Amino acid sequence: MTVVDPASGSLAHLGLARSAVTGSTTAERAANAVREEVVEGRLRPGTRLPDTELAELLGVSRNTMREAMSQLVTERVLVRHPNRGVYVATPNIDDVRDVYRARRLIERAAIRWGEDADPVRIAALRAAVTEGQKAVAAGDWPAVASANQHFHRALVALAGSPRLEQQMALLLAEMRLIFHRMPEVREFHEPFVGRNDRVCALIEQGDREAAEQELADYLDEAEAQLLEAYAKL
Amino acid sequence: MTVVDPASGSLAHLGLARSAVTGSTTAERAANAVREEVVEGRLRPGTRLPDTELAELLGVSRNTMREAMSQLVTERVLVRHPNRGVYVATPNIDDVRDVYRARRLIERAAIRWGEDADPVRIAALRAAVTEGQKAVAAGDWPAVASANQHFHRALVALAGSPRLEQQMALLLAEMRLIFHRMPEVREFHEPFVGRNDRVCALIEQGDREAAEQELADYLDEAEAQLLEAYAKL
DNA sequence: CTTGTAGGATTGTTGAACAATCCATATGCT
DNA sequence: AGCATATGGATTGTTCAACAATCCTACAAG
The missing domain is CATH 1.20.120.530 (GntR ligand-binding domain-like)
Known part of the structure; x- marks a missing residue:
């Protein structure tokens, strides 16, 4: 059911410590949580991040999750392949x-x-x-x-x-x-x-x-x- | 019904030329349209931008509009006052x-x-x-x-x-x-x-x-x- | 072996709903 | 009258459920 892509493996193993994450709006908190996972190296470059899966992991709605991901895309932490999904950036x-x-x-x-x-x-x-x-x-x-x-x-x-x-x-x-x-x-x-x-x-x-x-x-x-x-x- | 705030007046007079606006996703197009209105001076600094009103003007859903506005907030073109609305930035x-x-x-x-x-x-x-x-x-x-x-x-x-x-x-x-x-x-x-x-x-x-x-x-x-x-x- | 065509899954986008918050007005008290 | 408080309406923040569009895979046909 959960698709596992070559570069990553499932996301289920991640702690995604919801507790320590700050931020005023929900989308902001979600973005901070994912950004932390990425910069700390727990989400490796190239990992695919399906919005529905991440939303469930973080306990937010898909819409909010998508807003958070858009934010991270503008920060170059994630990259969006239109109609194909969002991935952890792989700097070349x-x-x-x-x-x-x-x-x-x-x-x-x-x-x-x-x-x-x-x-x-x-x-x-x-x-x-x-x-x-x-x-x-x-x-x-x-x-x-x-x-x-x-x-x-x-x-x-x-x-x-x-x-x-x-x-x-x-x-x-x-x-x-x-x-x-x-x-x-x-x-x-x-x-x-x-x-x-x-x-x-x-x-x-x-x-x-x-x-x-x-x-x-x-x-x-x-x-x-x-x-x-x-x-x- | 449409609230008119001191700094702006209604948004209804704006052309918001949907035609000439480029961008791959809908949110992107909406963001580009609003950004253009702002930098061209047709939306003055301090103008309040209610999401519901803008969404209708641009013919997109409120969710999409909000995503576009978040984008513009990170660009400092707009500023968000939590729970009070989004405004055209007023650089001091x-x-x-x-x-x-x-x-x-x-x-x-x-x-x-x-x-x-x-x-x-x-x-x-x-x-x-x-x-x-x-x-x-x-x-x-x-x-x-x-x-x-x-x-x-x-x-x-x-x-x-x-x-x-x-x-x-x-x-x-x-x-x-x-x-x-x-x-x-x-x-x-x-x-x-x-x-x-x-x-x-x-x-x-x-x-x-x-x-x-x-x-x-x-x-x-x-x-x-x-x-x-x-x-x- | 290539081309073409379903099937399934995920993304992109929408509409409606509801809680939380804020503002303005109205109400009541001194 | 002056001031604190309650109330109502409006807008924002967030969620849920649905559907169209797009893409990938697998399979069938030539």
């Missing part, structure tokens, strides 16, 4: 390139043209670095990945623009999808903790230009590694 | 500041770090400049405003990133909303046609740094003018 090599193109521009610009001396924002950046170092020490690799995300979010926050922060949040969600296509989480994220420290230190010293250059190299290397991994399929 | 002075903050970062970065010599993209930029000059010569001020938008879109296109272009499209849609709160379209847009030419010329000469600086001044001045106009309410 061009997506990787474009996400890095956008990140390079936004993050470098945030360093170069962000508020020059905002102690509280720089402290937040430092906190993200520390978080990553502690996670490495503890050997908690998912936490390392999270800390990395917090670092880049804090970097863009230097620009002081809610709109840019929101855009960055989207790009980072897409990054998690990209990572979930290649599961060597540990090897990938660990070396960047040290580079985060270096970028942060340069910003603390007020040398924005050097920080920007360091970050540019950093992003180039990360992209190159991902592209290589993606080339092997 | 902080929104103006933030939109310009984001634009300054993205547009300057696109100039500085865009593909250095992409003749076709630079030609598109030049075309937008010419379009503006022709519009000025013809005294067609709405066309001047459109050409300006095309110019800035072409600027971001230098970066070669679809994701950034999409983000820019959102920011430009918001700009139109900002303009519609102060109707001196002519006085505002005309002086910038010359500056577009200067920026474009500098890029054509390969002097990215000067172009970037010129654009930074340009955006600062535009923002200052808008903030002044907004301060007067």
Whole structure:
């Protein structure tokens, strides 16, 4: 009865923790629940998501579920194949390139043209670095990945623009999808903790230009590694 | 029966040209129709949009209409006041500041770090400049405003990133909303046609740094003018 | 082996219904 | 009169049930 597609398997095994999900409207809560499942990797890229099945799992109506899914489609977390269903997005090599193109521009610009001396924002950046170092020490690799995300979010926050922060949040969600296509989480994220420290230190010293250059190299290397991994399929 | 709210008046007078509207799904078409009405200024900022009324006007069901409106809310074209309705967004002075903050970062970065010599993209930029000059010569001020938008879109296109272009499209849609709160379209847009030419010329000469600086001044001045106009309410 | 044609399933869309919430008005009290 | 409270109507938020359109699969025919 329940159709199982090649890339996924049934959805029934998912916890879809309804409890911890926040959001004011029902559709919003449903979207948050599914987004979390996706970015946490419990729903793998390529998984098909029939609205009727998800609606039942989350205890909402099909209409509400469809509204939530439309939302996630605009966020690029899901993709819609008209008349064929909605799937967890499967970023390809061009997506990787474009996400890095956008990140390079936004993050470098945030360093170069962000508020020059905002102690509280720089402290937040430092906190993200520390978080990553502690996670490495503890050997908690998912936490390392999270800390990395917090670092880049804090970097863009230097620009002081809610709109840019929101855009960055989207790009980072897409990054998690990209990572979930290649599961060597540990090897990938660990070396960047040290580079985060270096970028942060340069910003603390007020040398924005050097920080920007360091970050540019950093992003180039990360992209190159991902592209290589993606080339092997 | 039809409630008329202070800021708007009834919606019945709108053409809501169903014919020219494209889009694959019904909700998409409905969203496009409403977005067009808003950015073209036929639906003024602050106008209340009852779903039932809009659904009837567009000939779609209420469910579909609500999905379309949710989409426009995420685009910041509309805002939702929970349990109180959906309204055409009314950007305030902080929104103006933030939109310009984001634009300054993205547009300057696109100039500085865009593909250095992409003749076709630079030609598109030049075309937008010419379009503006022709519009000025013809005294067609709405066309001047459109050409300006095309110019800035072409600027971001230098970066070669679809994701950034999409983000820019959102920011430009918001700009139109900002303009519609102060109707001196002519006085505002005309002086910038010359500056577009200067920026474009500098890029054509390969002097990215000067172009970037010129654009930074340009955006600062535009923002200052808008903030002044907004301060007067 | 290709073409064509049902069959079944899922998506896209609609209409109607109902609870929850808000606004404005009317009511009652001091 | 002035103010708090109750009440009614309207709109939003959400659900349910239905149906048309589309697609995939399997099977039959050439």
